[in-house]
Amino acid sequence: MRTYELFAAALVCAAATGCSGAKKPAPAPRVEAPAPGPTLTVAPQAPSGAGAIDWSVFDSVSLRNPNDESLRGGVPLPLTAPGLRFNPARNPSTRYGTIEMVRGLVDAGGRVEKELGGIPATINDLSYEEGGPIPHHRSHQSGRDVDVLFYQLGPDGNPIESVGAFFDPSGAGVDFRDLADPSDDVALQLDVPRTWLFLQALIEDEEAQLQHIFVAEHLRTLLLDYARGHNVLASTLARFAEMSCQPSYPHDDHFHFRFFCAPDDIPKGCRDSPPMYPWQRRKLKTAGLRPLPLAPKREQAKAKVVTHEEAREAAGPMDAKVERWLERRKQWIDRPHPGRTYCP
């Protein structure tokens, strides 16, 4: 087993976000179907991912709850676009979302590349093309949830492709590669400037309508401290502080982002999970809309989720350094560092 399998696939996310990292047994696999209608192709030399795509050909509708229901007209995230890639280790049939979310991700990756250069953002699962239960996640069912790996720096301080490593309170991590081989480890550092800029782009994108950022408290603190020292709009900082928190699975290896229902999806039955922020209520009120409450979750919406212990057992042999890392990690799994509460 290698780092990305353990870190991006084999450990569990918690009920609040509904990610899970089950290694076994997966719910019934779905056969990947080709995307109907237009697909996204982006010229590698295009200056901005979002600017290179004709988004007008898409019309998505997210239905019901993030953790129960479906997606109509799901938009496929490009496998590659300027500043962004869908993780080649993931199943490409899980790269569908609402037009607002996919466009927001492409735009954010494009902005980071344009302003800071470096390595494309690595995007993990979104939803199936038609939504519904998805292996390893409780949510991700209606095209408004996505997992994104943090930007990272290699031992020489230069950007390298993200592997989904855990990062500690100092922003240090390790790509253990073969988990049973202590001689091949690569020291990593969280790439705070690029990771922050990606967040900033999503938060400031009024059409994408980011709702929630699930991330470990110690990484939230690093990002917040960086942003405070870098001339970021006060409204952006305030929104980040309010919309980010650590769920019971710590999210020290990736972000889970959730997006609000697009205004035109609400009359069709799209339902937001809490929280509903004052700025979002104002926006909906101006549009003559009121958010719908979550619908009772139906039995068929449940996906298999495994425990930390089951995932750890499934990960197989590990050398002592990996074991020590996992032991140290319990500090911020058991109690969010530096001491805020878990996500409500």
Ligand SMILES: [Zn+2]
């Ligand atoms: Zn997730």
